[in-house]
Amino acid sequence: MEKKLQEAIASLMKSGDKEALAQLIVEFVNPTHIATDFVSLLMNTRSLKPGDALVKKVRKGVKVRTLVPGAMHLASEITVADRINYILDGADVKVTANAWELESGELGTVGEIKSELMASLKDYYLNKVFTALSSVWSGTNTPDNYTTVATTVTASVLENAINQINQNSGGVKAVIGTRAALTPITKFGAFWSDGTNTAEVPSAIEEIMANGWLGKYYGAPLLAIDQQYDNPDDYNALIPNDKILVIGHNVGEFITYGDVKTKEWEDMRPTPPQWYLEIYQQFGLIVDKAAGIYVIKIT
Numbered sequence: 001m002e003k004k005l006q007e008a009i010a011s012l013m014k015s016g017d018k019e020a021l022a023q024l025i026v027e028f029v030n031p032t033h034i035a036t037d038f039v040s041l042l043m044n045t046r047s048l049k050p051g052d053a054l055v056k057k058v059r060k061g062v063k064v065r066t067l068v069p070g071a072m073h074l075a076s077e078i079t080v081a082d083r084i085n086y087i088l089d090g091a092d093v094k095v096t097a098n099a100w101e102l103e104s105g106e107l108g109t110v111g112e113i114k115s116e117l118m119a120s121l122k123d124y125y126l127n128k129v130f131t132a133l134s135s136v137w138s139g140t141n142t143p144d145n146y147t148t149v150a151t152t153v154t155a156s157v158l159e160n161a162i163n164q165i166n167q168n169s170g171g172v173k174a175v176i177g178t179r180a181a182l183t184p185i186t187k188f189g190a191f192w193s194d195g196t197n198t199a200e201v202p203s204a205i206e207e208i209m210a211n212g213w214l215g216k217y218y219g220a221p222l223l224a225i226d227q228q229y230d231n232p233d234d235y236n237a238l239i240p241n242d243k244i245l246v247i248g249h250n251v252g253e254f255i256t257y258g259d260v261k262t263k264e265w266e267d268m269r270p271t272p273p274q275w276y277l278e279i280y281q282q283f284g285l286i287v288d289k290a291a292g293i294y295v296i297k298i299t
Contacts, residue, residue, distance in 0.1 A: 039129050041174050041223060042245070043287075044253045054086040056253065056286060086284035088257055091124055093117045094278035099266065102275050110277070114262075117279050121260065123228070125283065127238050129254055130176075132285055134243040137295050145290070148297040152184035153244055161246040161294040162220045169248020169292030172220040177244035179224040181298060185217055220246070242299070248292030257282040 039045055048054070061078035095117065097107055107113065137146040144164060149157050158175070165172050175182070216222065230236045263278040287293070 039126055039254055042129050042133060042176065042247055042254075043251055046253060046255045048255050048257045050258050052257075054088065054257070054284070056084045056086070056288070057081065084286050084288055086255060086257075086286060088282045088284050090280060090282050091121060092278065092280040093120050093124075094276065096274055096276045099272040099275050110264075113277060114279075117277065118260070120230075121279065121281065123230075123238050125254070128283075129285065130239055130243075130245070133245055133247070133251070133287065133293055134240065134295055136287060136290050136293050139297075145293060146295045146297065148299050150299055153181065153296055153298065155188040157296060158185065158244075158246075159218050161296060162218050165246050165248045165292060165294050166219075169251065169289065171249060173247045173249050175217070175220050175222045175244065175246050176225065177296075178227045178239050178241050180227060180241050181244050182222060182224045185222065242297060244296040244298070246294035246296070248289070251289045251292040252285065252287035255284045257284060 058081050059078065060081060061076040063076040065073055067073070095113065101107055102110075108116075139146055139148065147157055147161070162172055162175070225239055227241065228238045230238065258281065260279050260281045263280075264276065266273040266275050
């Protein structure tokens with residue numbers, strides 16, 4: 001289909017029929033997507049191949065002992081323990097179009113549609129990971145790693161969350177949420193400093209608003225995710241606006257299993273034919289250090 005569209009455009013360009021060419025090449029509005037891969041900022045990530053072991057292993061046996069001159073020191077036996085098995089799930093994106101509509105160029109080229117499907121798959125993974133981590137704790141199953149705030153996050157709530165993760169996870173990897181959820185920190189964060197510096201730095205603020213990286217507060221890196229929506233018509237938000245995650249190091253792992261597979265075909269039974277494009281992949285997710293996650297719920 002992409003080849004047919006390119007041939008049609010080339011033919012119109014050679015004929016000089018600019019009006020027909022303008023009718024063929026229509027504006028195609030791509031739904032916005034989360035361009036940066038934030039999954040690796042939330043937890044460890046790996047890409048596994050078919051045949052790789054779907055088990056997270058821990059090696060034991062390394063121990064340092066006090067040296068006693070002339071003594072035969074004990075040796076630690078190296079062992080490997082299976083900790084957690086991955087349970088694989090699958091993600092599938094499939095679209096279809098009438099062959100005439102595709103050839104007209106109204107829907108864009110096949111290459112553009114493939115890129116759109118890949119972007120949607122990445123959005124799905126980020127939403128899956130963010131939702132899973134933000135659902136680990138609730139107000140009923142922990143008093144230490146979950147809290148609620150009215151309307152906006154406050155300095156005391158954020159500092160308590162950072163202190164909790166510093167004590168249980170060897171430091172905060174990132175404080176992550178949508179820009180709408182994190183922007184109120186500017187009221188008490190003294191322009192994204194540690195809270196003690198009151199000097200204005202307009203250039204730094206400009207860079208923050210352009211790139212999304214919010215610097216640090218209370219020693220913790222802040223990262224704002226620009227809220228994105230699935231498409232201009234349905235307008236469904238891809239990331240919750242009512243959750244801020246304070247994430248420690250090594251809280252879990254996200255894996256993809258095998259490459260992204262592609263299927264493309266035409267159903268010749270209807271006239272004109274119906275074109276299909278489908279991509280799919282297996283993935284897995286484990287959270288084995290929930291103590292390193294703090295959830296701030298905005299009510």
